[in-house]
Amino acid sequence: MISRVLELMRALGARIVNNWVWRLGFGCRFLWLTLKESGPSFRRFHLTIREIYFAGVLSLVIILVSGLFVGMVLGLQGYDTLVRYGSAEALGVLVSLSLVRELGPVVAGLLFASRAGSAITAEIGLMKATEQLSAMEMMAVDPIARVVAPRFWAGVISMPLLAALFSAMGVFGGYLVGVRLIGVDEGSFWSQMQAAVDFREDIVNGLIKSFVFGVAVSWIAVFEGYDAPPTAEGVSGATTRTVVTSSLAILALDFVMTALMFRGL
């Protein structure tokens, strides 16, 4: 009886160490390698540009459309609640602060992880499974420098841009619904917004958040791809793990950063 319990605990401990601790350590070492080999990503910037196209540009549609819809919903829901306290003119404040501080970076991050992060993992995993990475090594070209690092930096560069576009579209969506559709006063909408949203406190913090999310998602995506077992199931499992782990990381980091940044207020 006792031995069974001990056996279970040992198995659990082994599982935690093997799956989490070991992988986290390997992941950190991998991040270090990626950063070390980043020279070519910038010296031959066209490599990174190509990846920015696939990660960033191709995510534009989903980001812009989602941003618009989120902003419009905020406008509708926000008006509904605010009008009860006679504060309908504060709609601009509600929409803009929600987007710039939280929804922009977080939702754009989640969408980016699902669309671009999973694509990056699948691509690298597939290259590993079809021996393209080994072939590159045999030709004395470091696959981390040539394949991994450009994709990492493309993600880091694209994320803040996408988050800003999401927030901007959201504000526009809130404006469309609030001012054009419902009839909130246009002047108050913008002026109250401008009075409430502070550049350093809100915009810059939002940008910092999206940058941190970009690093997290890109790191997880390239690591899972590189570490994937070279089989079909391996790659599909890695792709799923990228989306799940990235999403959890974004939400956890969001909490930590919000607590640090906005605690003073």
Place this chain on the structure above:
Amino acid sequence: MMTRKELDLWVGIFAVAGIGAMLFLSLKVANLASFTSADTYQINAKFENIGGLKIRAPVKSAGVVVGRVGDIRFDNESFEAVVSMNIDSRFQFPKDSSAKILTSGLLGEQYIGITAGGDSVNMKGGDTLKLTQSAVVLENLIGQFLYNKAAEGDGKK
């Protein structure tokens, strides 16, 4: 497979759009255009109680924002709060102006209101305003109200 030129074009458009969004957010949504690059000079004021005044709170005169609160310190000698304000260089106030801590709205955030005095000499950088009125603290107000009510009650008897 896209050519190098097409890739560059699309990435360029993406970058421009992204930076444009950031500019839009900074200028139209936030308040970047005003006050971050304006020249300011510093004046100080001492208060018995600053209430809920925070750094970067607005300093207004006649309801118009003329500056921002820069720093709030405690003077261990006089046991008063020392507030330093960064005032836009375009605006000058006479030496005998007064500063009050006001609340915007009934329960809103607190700010400093400057009422101009009549002196012919203006404040210079580093000067301290002499006339100040502290923030209204709710507990004191209620206490005063209760005391007045009690006194009235006694008086009527």
Place this chain on the structure above:
Amino acid sequence: MATSNLVEVRNVTFSYDQRQVLKDINLVIPKGKVVAIMGLSGCGKTTLLRLIGRALVPDQGEIRVDGEVINKLDDEGLFALRRKIGMLFQFGALFTDMSSFDNVAFQMREHTQLPEALIRDLTLMKLQAVGLRGAADLMPSELSGGMARRVALARSIALDPMLMLYDEPFTGLDPISLGVIGQLIRRLNDALGATSIVVTHDVAEALELVDYVYYMSAGKVEFQGTPDEVRAASLPSLRQFVYGEPDGPVPFHYPAPEYGRDLLTQ
């Protein structure tokens, strides 16, 4: 150091995690020859190829390529070594995001400062050598298996290597492509003055093609000789391998309890 062996493998032992794959193995590859390494799946032949190509490092023993011990090379030495070796992977391993032309030109663009016009000429020459100059603009997904392997072959000879490694080059090809690849291996080896190692279990094709054969089993060399010697060999395991006999040292039946008893018991 003038020696007639391009590759020397001495007392090499290698394990994957806990599983020992190669036990104290010795072999030499003479310069200018095409040598086959054959054996059943899991005997360690692909691992040996990767050790020679320095994709892996042996646990014990040493491997010399062109006189240099390769397991202790620093980054610079490794870099120089890899440029002298070309490897053809089992299914080609072409880079799927670029055209056949770009695949073949890859090494030239990465490692040399040659002008584009010169690279273009060299690339077309390599493609011509494998008969696929007309397919230069096709993407790997548009190529058949045999064509993809030929383009990969052109890619691996791009910098005129002195040692060519072939990992199962005949697997899954139709008879015509089989013949073409076999011919190309021999022709390119002789034209480049290179040395080639072919890992395969396609006995017929290999015996036609190569100068010397190493037969491996369970991590050791069990037999070595010329193709004629291999065909005439009396070693039972080798005979079973060469002539494809279903039963012999490698048994037909997977270990199981006695047949009669198995049927009668419930």
